Amino acid sequence: MESEAENQGVTLYINPIGYYAVRAMLALEFKNIPFNLCFIKTTNMEHLQPWFVKLNPHAKIPVMVHRKRAISDSRQILEYIDSELQGSGKLYPEKGSAEWKRVQDFQDLIDSFYMGDLVGGCYKYPAYVPEPDPGPMDHDACTRVYKYHNESIRYAKEMAAKHPELKEIYETKSSKTPLCNPTEDDFQDLLRHLQGIFDFAESELKSSQDRGRLYIVGDKFSAGDIYLLVFLKFLGFLGFSSYWRSGNHPFLERYFEEMQKLPSCSKILNDYEARTTVQKKSVVSAEQHKM
Numbered sequence: 001m002e003s004e005a006e007n008q009g010v011t012l013y014i015n016p017i018g019y020y021a022v023r024a025m026l027a028l029e030f031k032n033i034p035f036n037l038c039f040i041k042t043t044n045m046e047h048l049q050p051w052f053v054k055l056n057p058h059a060k061i062p063v064m065v066h067r068k069r070a071i072s073d074s075r076q077i078l079e080y081i082d083s084e085l086q087g088s089g090k091l092y093p094e095k096g097s098a099e100w101k102r103v104q105d106f107q108d109l110i111d112s113f114y115m116g117d118l119v120g121g122c123y124k125y126p127a128y129v130p131e132p133d134p135g136p137m138d139h140d141a142c143t144r145v146y147k148y149h150n151e152s153i154r155y156a157k158e159m160a161a162k163h164p165e166l167k168e169i170y171e172t173k174s175s176k177t178p179l180c181n182p183t184e185d186d187f188q189d190l191l192r193h194l195q196g197i198f199d200f201a202e203s204e205l206k207s208s209q210d211r212g213r214l215y216i217v218g219d220k221f222s223a224g225d226i227y228l229l230v231f232l233k234f235l236g237f238l239g240f241s242s243y244w245r246s247g248n249h250p251f252l253e254r255y256f257e258e259m260q261k262l263p264s265c266s267k268i269l270n271d272y273e274a275r276t277t278v279q280k281k282s283v284v285s286a287e288q289h290k291m
């Protein structure tokens with residue numbers, strides 16, 4: 001009873017197709033912590049409304065609210081969930097241990113890959129996308145995300161003029177938001193970096209699986225698995241699963257199949273896929289109505 005009371009009032013603000021928010025959802029589900037979801041549509045600029053920028057001055061999603069405290073950034077959220085909320089299991093090995101360091105390094109590696117540039121590049125250079133009809137994040141979807149993203153920079157400037165009391169937040173947001181507009185050379189570098197991440201994960205998983213283990217670090221599920229799973233899932237939506245599914249990364253392939261069978265992962269990942277697909281269909285249908 002005490003732990004239920006402890007966890008009461010966890011609300012997660014997510015964007016329906018949000019990549020980073022899925023990390024937080026997987027963490028809460030894995031630890032069996034109940035939470036409420038609140039959808040923020042970036043396509044409607046909801047993340048730039050005054051109430052939301054007061055919650056997170058970076059105007060980014062996800063945000064988790066617990067006991068009136070707002071925590072932003074998926075990594076901070078995962079750490080908070082593990083250390084401050086009562087739940088089953090642990091997302092991180094003991095702080096300072098060699099395995100904890102490996103999880104941290106793996107998170108850094110995945111976060112060194114900027115998804116915004118990949119989406120922008122898929123819009124600008126579709127010939128580099130190996131699967132032409134990948135699913136929810138096809139070329140039309142990337143085009144929309146790219147356009148909304150640019151529109152959000154303009155909108156933040158407009159909001160700075162309308163809300164003098166929040167001017168600094170909006171001006172910082174519009175000046176610091178990356179353009180997601182890679183040159184072709186930058187995009188090629190990004191794709192090489194992607195290959196490098198898959199190769200690294202493959203060799204880590206090979207040594208795990210050779211020792212009869214499944215996970216990316218050690219013998220337990222960790223935040224490292226959350227990062228890797230969401231990464232693989234989203235890259236599949238974008239049409240890059242053949243980068244590691246074409247028989248050249250068999251350990252990664254096996255890992256993904258097995259991890260998706262874990263009950264806490266399958267529920268969240270299936271819901272993510274369904275939400276992203278519904279979002280795509282509803283935007284397409286709204287655009288058709290406008291015509």
Ligand SMILES: N[C@@H](CCC(=O)N[C@@H](CS)C(=O)NCC(=O)O)C(=O)O
Pocket residue numbers: 015017018019020021042047059060061062072073074075152177
């Ligand atoms: N480092 C952040 C990145 C969060 C992020 O970029 N979220 C995207 C949605 S998936 C967002 O809020 N985009 C809107 C914007 O940057 O204006 C995290 O790990 O949570």
